[in-house]
Amino acid sequence: MKASLLNWAALAFAALVAVAVLARSTGAYVTSFPEEPDIDGTLITVGLAVAKFLAGLVPYPGVSALLLAIIHAWEPKPEDNYWDHVKDNVAQVCGDFVNEHNLEQVVVYKNDLVSLLKKYERAGPESDGTYPDKNTVADAITTSIISNRYLVEATEMPWSMSVDFVDVAGVHVLVLKDVAETYSDPAGDVSRWWVDLSRELDHYIEYGTSLQAETLTWRDSQIECFFDEASGGCLAFDWMGIDCYDEYVIKDHVTGYQEKCNQLHPDKPEDGSCASFCSLYQRHVDQDSARWVQHNLGSVVEEWAALKLQADAMAQQASRYYNPLTKDNPKQPLALRNMKQN
Template sequence: VTVGWAIAEFLASLVPYPTVSSLLLAIIHAWEPKPQDNYWDHVKENVAQTRTPLADSITTSVIANRYLTEAALLPSSMTVDFADIASVHTLILKDVAESYTVTGGEVSRWWVDLNRELDHYIAYAVWLEADTITWRDTKIQCLMDIDHGGYDEYVITDDVREYTETCKQLHVSEGEEGPCTSFCDLYQFQVNRDDVTWLRHNLGVAREQWGRLKLQADAMAKLASKYYNPFTRDQ
């Protein structure tokens, strides 16, 4: 657990937006177990007494501030930050939903909140993956100079990588293929493959985890009572 908190603090410190970074650190510090405590036993012992405002305030803060990552001018540049914030948020909601659910009894309404937030994060992640690929494609240009002095010249310019490459072949007739005919398509394919791999590692894995959790949250939300804390009948 200690290693997990250290990693979480490290990731939070990397977020380039002070407001988001401070929010993540506040969440982490509020939930960080004390050395003398067993964190999960502490949660189990205290949830029955009173509904803690922590999860509610964290959810309110995250929803109010997540536009910093989701409405950025370049959404793809905030992919890792979005995934980190969403993962922390859903982890907290899952924990409080499970903690306030009575075994064999009433189900906490926190499952409804978790289910709603998972809907949002999954939908945005799917959009972000597609938007990133589309945006990336617009940053690659292929210029063709056909039959210029007996040669066909293909020039690729990649604005993201600040990379330019040229392929030159003897002019070929229409319908025929030369060594440079597929030059631009092959480069585009390679870039798309690299982008999909990056997105898979930085967002896709988290999205799949949210999808599995969504199945559980869907089922539990249907059984949820009107109480966030059934122990104290707290709405």
């Protein structure tokens, strides 16, 4: 009996410790949005939050809570502006090489997208005749994003739009997955929304993969190294013991960084004290850029690729309808759909 009580006490103590640790670790990165990780545009962007949510790595209790957090992040706040944080975040890789026109357009467009997300968050699986259902709002969101994603998939300075691309694509993926699950029956009827999700994931994965490579290639090209060999006049008298110096100059057009390295002219270039001067700096920048790209873009594309396996499998079983139970097609006008339901 005594041993049993001791065991129960140990279990109770362990449970209390686990709860305390969980509360402390969860609360550690809570700031502006109550009880969930703060989507700040720097450590956690909207796109990262969605990817982590899909992977089960953040404690949002459901899609609705995540949508509210996204809306909270995107709505302008003078004291804590998500857009300023994103711009500073992207500047780590591209500096002032920014597509200002598209960035301004995206901020305007996201206001419209926030309005649609608010409607989707309120919508239920079935319409009550006064408010649209998820099927209808999801179609509106899909149409809107596809029509406007040229803003974030820019041909001019696309690397500066990478966080915005991941944000918009992530929201699209989140809504498509949620509506696909909402209108799929566990008994076997599979919504056609899985086909849409599979197709859009294919697009986002392809573009996101190419954007990673393009960003790294471009960043690498923004570093120049100039070599100025010691003058011929000096070298002509080298035999007299005169010291002649070569000069290497690094120019980083993104950061504005510039540095020089002078070396005593060697018999062989590879023996000079500055021989590795440029390559070491280039390698350092390439590593930093690769880490940034992987964190903000690559990790998200990896989650999309994992989700696509599920979407492809479900799409193969999809019915003709987006809502197999009511035979609804979201592209029909709402009034006509209500008539069919009645």
